[in-house]
Amino acid sequence: DPVSLLAEPGARAEDLDRIRIEWGLDQPWPVQYLAFAKNIFTGELGKSFNYQMPVSTLYFQRLPNSLELAFAATLISFIIGIPAGLISAVKVNTAWDNAGKVIALFGLAVPGFWLGLVLILIFSVWLGWLPTSGQGGWRNLIMPAVALGWYFAASLLRLTRSSMLEVMRSEYIKLARLKGLPGYVVIAMHAFKNALIPVLTLAGVNLVVMINAAVIIEVIFAWPGIGRLLYEGIFQRDFPLVQGVVMEAGIMIVLINLTIDILYAYIDPRIRLTR
Template sequence: MLTFIRRRVLLSVPVVVGVSVVVFSIIHVLPGDPVLAILSGANATPEQERALRTQLRLDDPLVVQYVRFLGRALVGDFGRSIFSGRPVIEEIGDQLPSTLELAGTAIVIAVVVGVALGLLAAVRHDTWIDRAAMLVALGGVSMPSFWLGLLLILIFSLQLGWLPATGQGGLSRLVLPAATIGLNYSAVIARLVRSSLLDVLNNNYISTARAKGLSEWGVTLKHALGNALIPVTTIIGVQLGNLLAGTIIVETVFSRRGMGRLAVTAVLDKDYPLIQGVVLVSALGYVLTNLLVDVSYSALDPRIRHRDVAEA
């Protein structure tokens, strides 16, 4: 197990380095002079332009700038936000808990709804229940998150008045945005659970369990569901990247604080240090999440671990 983890960590290093190069390049690949872009509309004097260029140290060679950026990033120093003047890590620290709360709740909703829907469709395979469940899942996959969010606001906030539409604080203000993301991704999980369960239910040991007189639900829950859920751990890790991207839209629709709105604000304000910090922290979170998913997957299915070590 330690060999597998060590190998996965080593494979993650080039990804992190590649991400750092891309993040560092943001300020250099965008069209125009970043100093002029930052000071646009401010009627800045040449002295102010030179002062900002010196502050950002943009006159240094690119290699020197990258090494300095990487060294600071390793200790959590992404510089200061150009517009607020606060350290970027503090800006991120203020917003990250809200996004983690939203993402965590959305994952719980996605897994519970997705597994339940996929389980129902598999047990009632080739019936109207199966077709209805998959139709709902297809709608969930096809529906944009912003449209679903507006629909939930219209129904549960404006029409029924059960839940607040926007804002921060309390479970009631978390339900709608978390449901918007969770229901969207539960459709993917439902389709995967159904497909995996149908494969598992065709195995010989399932036929033996049926021959012992167990009901279809008993066979599915006791013998099939555990094996069918193994691929779900992988898809959850893959979907987390999309989920983080989805929070940008959802946090904007529901006027919530978080990394998504922080990223949008940073882009609109052309706050390059803040953009770099948000992108790098989000990318590192995605890499670490996938590392944890790989380890969890190998723990659930030792064949993955043994095959990976054998190929090393």
């Protein structure tokens, strides 16, 4: 019963009834659901049991921290994944390609939370180079961003490689080579641009996942983001907080996917909005 979380120990029955009426918990479940659905359109996602604050306020207080971590992890995944995938595709069936496959396999096989613990052990406990937790500057951001972005770097590597290989087998790429265009022009100006479509899709999905699903990473590094807020809500049985965070995450997924669809037309001229 959520009322037990809101009432003081030893509260009387009339106090419990008053809390139920105040929070609308005396209404039938269908009525409570309809009220929740109605409030979604006004941005009112309820009030947190634990923080005694609107869920939307809590969410947007933590959102900048999660965005900071997600963008840093995305940058790391881009720096590692896309160039490595590009090199693997251009140097297919060589030592460079095999090295890229090993990096991708390692990135997909190693859990982010385990990598985070290893990073803490090496760079904080043994070497003392980086702080273990908290948010206080760029040095606090390095280890959680690497732990969060490594898996997505591996997935970007694999997708970039496969997409580039598919594009480089296309007829227009063969024609560009027959015209005598330099190899770097064919790759940079023709092949890579068209290979970016699936990569952009995955990058957008990865960004949403990083923002909303970095629960364990944020807990390990005590990063005050949305993931840690969700973790606190679950363990404190703060039902409005959990509902609100999940709802905001769903809205963010829809908006980012819509943005990606719009960007398609600017990357690939074959994709245009039709009347």
